[in-house]
Amino acid sequence: MKIEQIYTGCLAQGAYYIVSENEAAIIDPLREVKPYLDRLEKDKVTLKYIFETHFHADFVSGHLDLSKKTGAPIVYGPTAEPQFEAIIAEDNQIFEVGKIKIKILHTPGHTMESTTYLLIDENGVETAIFTGDTLFLGDVGRPDLAQKAGSVTQEDLAGILYDSLQNKIMPLDDSITVYPAHGAGSACGKNMQKETVDILGNQKRTNYALNQPDKESFVREVLEGLTAPPKYFGMNVAMNKGGYESLDEVMNKGLNPISAEDFEGFAEETGSLILDTRSPGDFYKEFIPNSINVGLKGDFAPWVGALVVDVKQPILLVSDEGTEEEVITRLSRVGFDNVLGYLKGGFIAWKNADKETDQVNRISSSEFAEVFNSQAKVIDVRKISEYSAEHIENAYNRPLDMISDWVSGIDNSEHFFLHCAGGYRSMIAASILNSHGIRNFTEIDGGFNGIKKTEKLPLTNFVCQSKTL
Incomplete structure (x- = not known):
């Protein structure tokens, strides 16, 4: 038996390639399927099943293209209603791949069709769980994505997730390996560890969500601090559920x-x-x-x-x-x-071709330190949590992912400085501001990381102040 985690850093996403004898299974494949086809050919094995843990929101799965190219069926857990041919498994149903077995554990809460796959090795030993967005390392899947107006609330989903974890995951042996669908950096959770594989026993000891005294506490703690999900999530769910172009x-x-x-x-x-x-x-x-x-x-x-x-x-x-x-x-x-x-x-x-060009006024963090004064207006586009931890005194926090909400409030007659942590996000913001005709600003190369190193600027640990632009 071979288990390979195929991790994609920019999405903080883990897909899984499992081989036993001359058969294989793939869990939550990425959109591009050639790497999987190459692995199958190299290993001289047949893809028997494509398992999907749920209808993903943060990426488009490669399940449809992979199924078309290999003939392998797509498997979802109970209650899933895809708009294409698939196997809708029953809770506790067993699928055989070579000499191993994969058992369906229906674990709703993140979404109602969310399913954990329990791997049983050739000796009948429960060895690993592929938890999708049900259980992360250090966290659990956010329960606010599948809420429906007037029927299912995020509190309802959080309670359902609590029951899934307590009834399906916690009773499993501590020695079982946990393979989640995401790691640190994913918007699908708020407190993920940087590791991408762990032992269940360690998660039982260290994961805050698994250590709540009761359901009420779990619901409160899991929902606390959740920011709005990215707006494209719903469109990705629709593509994963309804189909997409090859x-x-x-x-x-x-x-x-x-x-x-x-x-x-x-x-x-x-x-x-x-x-x-x-x-x-x-x-x-x-x-x-x-x-x-x-x-x-x-x-x-x-x-x-x-x-x-x-x-x-x-x-x-x-x-x-x-x-x-x-x-x-x-x-x-x-x-x-x-x-x-x-x-x-x-x-x-x-x-x-001698075409018209534009540019952004950019200076280094050290140059910024030399020209900064107490009257300077500074806009920090980092996340609220980054800003709250430490920021330039009197700087305004305007997170990049909310730029469509705050760009119209910018006074273009007043100059301001713009920064993020290192310069990547602030240049995105700068380009968007330029496209809106806002040009009276200076972007800071090196961002807050460089600003701190100058040791010349007033910094504070205060949380967001309430001034407006």
């Missing part, structure tokens, strides 16, 4: 080179968003006016999802040459399938 077709459409001469007109004609995936260090120097920068070397796809929201939005790419396929793949993981093409030759082609 990634092969998405790729064929997106790998469409467009010359610098035709690029601007094509963008206007199609209503496309121009998405520049170059690094912030390249973007700020020169870029196509009104383009939005989300650097590929970062949490690229989740930030596109959080800020663009509409997965059907037409997109044109400005990318480093040779990265176009990677960009399209990563966008497809969160459901953005409507890439219509890319700037042929990259940004240098735009420059060589």
Whole structure:
């Protein structure tokens, strides 16, 4: 028997590849399925089942493409209602893969169809659980995503999750290995550990959610501090449940080179968003006016999802040459399938065509320390939790993921400084502000991490102050 965790850092997501004898199973596959097909061919095994722990919200699964290419059936737990052919398993049902068995443990709460898969090895020993978003390391799945107005509340779901954990997970042996669907950095939980594999006994000892004295305490603690989920989550659920375009077709459409001469007109004609995936260090120097920068070397796809929201939005790419396929793949993981093409030759082609460019006023953190005074207005786009921990005295906290709510309140007649932790998020914000005609600001390279190192600026540990812009 072999268990392989295939972890994707930018999504903080774990898929699982399990082999026994000449058969395999895959749990929660990513959108692009070629890596799985390559593994199957290399191991000379047949994919017998594709197990889905639930209808994912934060990424689009590869279950449909993988099933079409291999003929393996898709398996969901009880109550799931996909709009395509699948096996809807019963609680405690057993599936055999080679000499091992996979047992269905229906564990609703995160969503009503959420299911944990219990692996029983060739000796009949319960060995591992694949918990999806039911149990994370250090946390449990957020119970607010599947609430329905007028019927099921987040409190109801949290209570159901408590029962699932107490009745299905806690009775299992401490020696069982826990393989969750996500780790630290995922928006599906709030308190995840950096590790991606653990022993159940350790989680019973250290996971705050598993150590509540009663259901009422569990509901209160699990719901406390939850921020609004990214707005694209609902669209990803709909794609996972209802189906989507083949990634092969998405790729064929997106790998469409467009010359610098035709690029601007094509963008206007199609209503496309121009998405520049170059690094912030390249973007700020020169870029196509009104383009939005989300650097590929970062949490690229989740930030596109959080800020663009509409997965059907037409997109044109400005990318480093040779990265176009990677960009399209990563966008497809969160459901953005409507890439219509890319700037042929990259940004240098735009420059060589003598096209109009724009830029962001950027200074280093040390330069900022020299020009800062008590009258300077500073906008910090980090998360509320980051800001609350430590920030520049009197700085305003305006989280990047809420920019659509606060951008209209900016007074463009008054200069301000803009920063995040290191410069990635603040450059995203800078590009969005520019696209709204807001230009009277200076972005700080190095962000708060660099600002702290200067040791010249007044910092405070106070929580968010209530001043308005």
